[in-house]
Structure formats: C-alpha cells, structure tokens
Amino acid sequence: MPGKKIVVLGGGFGGVAAARTARSLLPAEHTVTIIDRNRVPRLCGMNPMLIVGERDVRKTGRSLGQLANRGIQFVESEIDSIDLPGRTVNTQSGVHEYDYLIVALGATYDWDAVPGSDLAYSFYSLETARRLRRRLSRFRRGRIVISVAAPPYKCPPAPFETAMMMNWYFRRQGIRRDSEIIVTIPEPAPIAVAGPDASAQLEQDLDRRGIELRTGVGVIAVAPSSMEAEYSDGSSIAADVIVTVPVHRVPKIVAESGLTDGKPWTPVNADTLETSTDNVFAVGDVNIVPFAEDRAVPKAGVFAAGQGENVAETIASRILDTAPPPAYDGSGECFLAYSSTQSALLGGEFLAQGGPQVALRAPTASGMRSKERFERDWRRFRI
Ligand SMILES: Cc1cc2nc3c(=O)[nH]c(=O)nc-3n(C[C@H](O)[C@H](O)[C@H](O)COP(=O)(O)OP(=O)(O)OC[C@H]3O[C@@H](n4cnc5c(N)ncnc54)[C@H](O)[C@@H]3O)c2cc1C
Incomplete structure (x- = not known):
C-alpha cells in the first residue's frame, strides 16, 4: 500500500x-x-494565573520542533x-x-470589532496577559471591569477565573476593600453552555466574593482614554482598568x-x-x-x-x-481556579445520549493539582 x-x-x-x-x-x-x-505555541490557560504572578512566563510554551523525535514532521x-x-x-x-x-x-481575534479595545487590557494572548500583569502589579485601588464582546469565545470560564484570581490576589495584597471587580457578559448567564445549575452556582460564588456580574451586555467600544467602556444596551462603565475578551473569528x-x-x-x-x-x-x-x-x-x-x-x-x-x-462524544473538563491553591472543574459529556451531562464541581486543592498536572502534561506533549 x-x-x-x-x-x-x-x-x-x-x-x-x-x-x-x-x-x-x-x-x-x-x-x-x-x-x-509559530514554533512555540503558548498555553493560554495559564494566563488567568499568570496575570497575578502565579505562573512563570518561561514555562508557558512548548517547541513543536520536538515532535521530530516522535516521527512527526514539523514545518514552520x-x-x-x-x-x-x-x-x-x-x-x-x-x-x-x-x-x-x-x-x-x-x-483569530478581531480587535477592530471593539474600537479602542486594542489599547485597553486583555489576557487572551501571552503578550496581552504580560501587559496586564505589569498593570496589576502597580494596582492599589480602584475599579476593574472585565468585559466580553460577543460569544463564542475560548474557554467560557476564563473571564470568571480571571476575576476570581484578581479577587484572591487583591485580598493577599490587602487591597481588596479598596478595589471593585465587575464582569460583564453578553449572555444571559455565566457559563450558560453548561446549563442553569452550573450558572447559578457560579453566580453565587462570584457574589460571595463581592465580584459584580452584569449579564446581557456586550462591550462595543472602549473610550480612547481607556477609562470607559460602552455596552450594547447603551450603558457605560468608567473604570481604572478595562480588560476585554475580543471578538473571535x-x-x-x-x-x-x-x-x-x-x-x-x-x-x-x-x-x-x-x-x-x-x-x-x-x-x-x-x-x-x-x-x-x-x-x-x-x-x-x-x-x-x-x-x-x-x-x-x-x-x-x-x-x-x-x-x-x-x-x-464531546467530553472534557476545563479548570476554573478560585485561588492559587483551589480550582473548580467544569465539564462532562456535551454530546451524551439524552442530552449533555455537564456540571461545575466545587473548587478544591485536588482540582488545582489536576490543573497543574494538565499544564505539565501539555508541556511534555502528553496532551
Ligand atoms: C485566557 C484563556 C484561558 C483558557 N483556559 C483554558 C483551559 O483552562 N482549558 C482548556 O482546555 N482551554 C483553555 N483555553 C482555550 C484553549 O487555549 C483553546 O481553545 C485551544 O488552544 C484551541 O485549540 P486549537 O487547536 O483549536 O487552536 P489553537 O491552539 O489556537 O492552535 C491553532 C494554531 O494554528 C496556527 N495558525 C493559525 N493560522 C495559521 C496560518 N495561517 N499559518 C500558520 N499557522 C497558523 C496558530 O499559530 C496556532 O498555533 C483558554 C484560552 C484562553 C485565551
């Protein structure tokens, strides 16, 4: 043959x-x-922890050149x-x-779809995450808004994981009382893809941590000052740091x-x-x-x-x-870190016979160990 x-x-x-x-x-x-x-792709899943200094930039990549050892040709x-x-x-x-x-x-990311977002902050690439990390290291007080433009976007839990990590980090820095964290999303509920139970649980977890959630509004523009975001319902939010999730194409x-x-x-x-x-x-x-x-x-x-x-x-x-x-069968689980030591898991079988079998599992230390293992396995080409 x-x-x-x-x-x-x-x-x-x-x-x-x-x-x-x-x-x-x-x-x-x-x-x-x-x-x-790109010879060295990056693991964007590390970004929500990287922005608060909990991941090492040097450990976010793996070289595709190594695939030659496994009999796979790589063309850059x-x-x-x-x-x-x-x-x-x-x-x-x-x-x-x-x-x-x-x-x-x-x-690909369409930054032009939300005018001004290219000058605001993000965490959807290594470059934007590093810039946000530098900004957060100087942050002492004020309002941060994390705003999604439109679905679908990579890793539906990522904006919430990012808010959770900011909450954890500001508490550790002793500045949580002087800071406000708001997440805005165009969908009617967070992680709606996982069903109403998972959404309700996450809403409760955000609320308990004082993270404000606004639903049903997509960010449509960021003012040239990068201090005000405008939304699809005509509202706007003034903030010290505006972080956007770009339109995906x-x-x-x-x-x-x-x-x-x-x-x-x-x-x-x-x-x-x-x-x-x-x-x-x-x-x-x-x-x-x-x-x-x-x-x-x-x-x-x-x-x-x-x-x-x-x-x-x-x-x-x-x-x-x-x-x-x-x-x-559409099976898999994503991580949603709540702190440096605790991670929740979101997933199951999306294409199961009789409808999706999906759940959000509460944050635990063992969830974080699984997340760390996932990152190690990725770097070693086991995933
Ligand atoms: C902040 C954040 C957090 C995330 N967290 C998680 C998580 O916890 N768990 C999880 O499972 N997922 C997570 N994701 C999502 C995950 O990163 C993506 O869903 C995943 O990378 C998609 O894999 P892919 O193979 O489809 O595409 P990609 O990984 O994007 O790979 C596409 C490749 O194609 C190459 N390419 C594109 N166009 C061209 C071209 N014209 N010529 C040459 N090369 C080209 C690119 O260089 C790239 O390497 C997260 C994403 C983000 C942004």
Whole structure:
C-alpha cells in the first residue's frame, strides 16, 4: 500500500493531539506533518494565573520542533491558502500535498470589532496577559471591569477565573476593600453552555466574593482614554482598568477555502468532525459542533484535543481498513481556579445520549493539582 500523507494545519491542542494519535496508529510509510507559523505555541490557560504572578512566563510554551523525535514532521511556515480541489496547501515555504487534511487553525481575534479595545487590557494572548500583569502589579485601588464582546469565545470560564484570581490576589495584597471587580457578559448567564445549575452556582460564588456580574451586555467600544467602556444596551462603565475578551473569528484562509460555506465557523459532521469535503476534517476552535439549538461544544483545548484524537482514529481506520472509532462524544473538563491553591472543574459529556451531562464541581486543592498536572502534561506533549 503506498504511503498516505496526513497533513495537519495548526500545532495547537487539536493539531498536536491529531498528529500524535495518527503517528501512534499508523505504520511509518504514512507521513504525518504539522504546519504552523509559530514554533512555540503558548498555553493560554495559564494566563488567568499568570496575570497575578502565579505562573512563570518561561514555562508557558512548548517547541513543536520536538515532535521530530516522535516521527512527526514539523514545518514552520505561514499557511497562505487551502486548495480543496487540488488537495494541496500553499505555504510560504512551498506547496504540500495531502491525502487527509486536518484543519486545526484555531480562532483569530478581531480587535477592530471593539474600537479602542486594542489599547485597553486583555489576557487572551501571552503578550496581552504580560501587559496586564505589569498593570496589576502597580494596582492599589480602584475599579476593574472585565468585559466580553460577543460569544463564542475560548474557554467560557476564563473571564470568571480571571476575576476570581484578581479577587484572591487583591485580598493577599490587602487591597481588596479598596478595589471593585465587575464582569460583564453578553449572555444571559455565566457559563450558560453548561446549563442553569452550573450558572447559578457560579453566580453565587462570584457574589460571595463581592465580584459584580452584569449579564446581557456586550462591550462595543472602549473610550480612547481607556477609562470607559460602552455596552450594547447603551450603558457605560468608567473604570481604572478595562480588560476585554475580543471578538473571535474563523481564520481568513479557512473562510476563503470554502470550508465554512459562508457560515461563521466550520460546520462538521458531529460524529466524525469531517467537513463537507471528503477526508478533510476540522477540529477545535475552528469548527462548530452544536448540541442544542443555541449551544455548541465550547471552544477549549480539552475539546480540541479530544476531537484531534477522534479524527486521527477515523483516518487510521480508513487507511488500515479497520472499524471506525465510536462517534465523538464531546467530553472534557476545563479548570476554573478560585485561588492559587483551589480550582473548580467544569465539564462532562456535551454530546451524551439524552442530552449533555455537564456540571461545575466545587473548587478544591485536588482540582488545582489536576490543573497543574494538565499544564505539565501539555508541556511534555502528553496532551
Ligand atoms: C485566557 C484563556 C484561558 C483558557 N483556559 C483554558 C483551559 O483552562 N482549558 C482548556 O482546555 N482551554 C483553555 N483555553 C482555550 C484553549 O487555549 C483553546 O481553545 C485551544 O488552544 C484551541 O485549540 P486549537 O487547536 O483549536 O487552536 P489553537 O491552539 O489556537 O492552535 C491553532 C494554531 O494554528 C496556527 N495558525 C493559525 N493560522 C495559521 C496560518 N495561517 N499559518 C500558520 N499557522 C497558523 C496558530 O499559530 C496556532 O498555533 C483558554 C484560552 C484562553 C485565551
């Protein structure tokens, strides 16, 4: 049997999990290649703790070059376009042919969608998180507002985890009484994707810690002074530090390839994560896997990784002519740290038969140990 070419676009959670799994299942005559512009991706999940000095910037990355030791080729290059009829990918370092394509290019941030947000603060990339960390280290009193623009956004618990970590940090600094923390979200409830029980529990936990929550309002602009945020309902909030969660979009080259069919995200078969083009799959933030009329599997690394593994199993079964894997089940858990030593867990099985089985588990020390293990495993390419 001639060797097949499996090409993975993007070396984030989904791409690495797909490549690792494909490599472990397939004989060496089949090649597995990851293409990414970035040799050292960062674990954004560390950012809510990093902004209060609880994570080391030097330990936030892993080098994709190390994948060569595992028989996976890594090409560091900008991907310019995907040619579906030609079964090729055009990059700045040349053209790559494929038999099976896994699109794991994540989501991009549209800062222009909220004018002024590029000059305000954020924590959605390492650069913005480092800048916020410097600001918080000087913060002594005043109001901080964390505002989400529009769903969907990566890791639905992240804005609340960030508020919880600020609360913990200001208490430790002895300045909590002089500080006010407000979170605003466009959705009617926090972590609505996990259902009403989880939302109610989180609302109570925020309230107990004196963190104000305003729902149903998306941030639409930040004043040039970066001291006032404007919202979709016509209201505004003056604050000393404005932190925004940017609008997320599908990468341009994915939209231009035709894979999105004009929709905001890449539609896929929910069981196999295959796109409308045979043997072309989309995993992670780049896709949409709905499980109810108004809800979809969250954009988070654990789900991207689970999807990558499932897709690699499907591809291996097609190449080796073996039974396909069970349908993708949408399972995974995200962390929501409440302090430096306690983390809650949010997750379950989103695509379970009979409806999602999802819960928010109370913060514990063992939750934090799991979070730390997750971070270590990620750095060692175990995830
Ligand atoms: C603050 C924050 C906290 C989070 N916390 C958690 C958490 O606790 N748990 C969790 O599971 N998830 C968390 N997430 C979400 C998680 O980081 C993402 O959901 C995950 O990274 C998505 O994986 P992916 O493989 O789909 O895409 P990504 O990891 O974004 O990877 C996409 C890759 O594609 C590459 N790429 C894109 N376009 C091109 C191009 N044209 N050419 C070349 N390369 C390209 C990029 O360089 C990137 O490496 C958090 C995110 C944030 C921002």
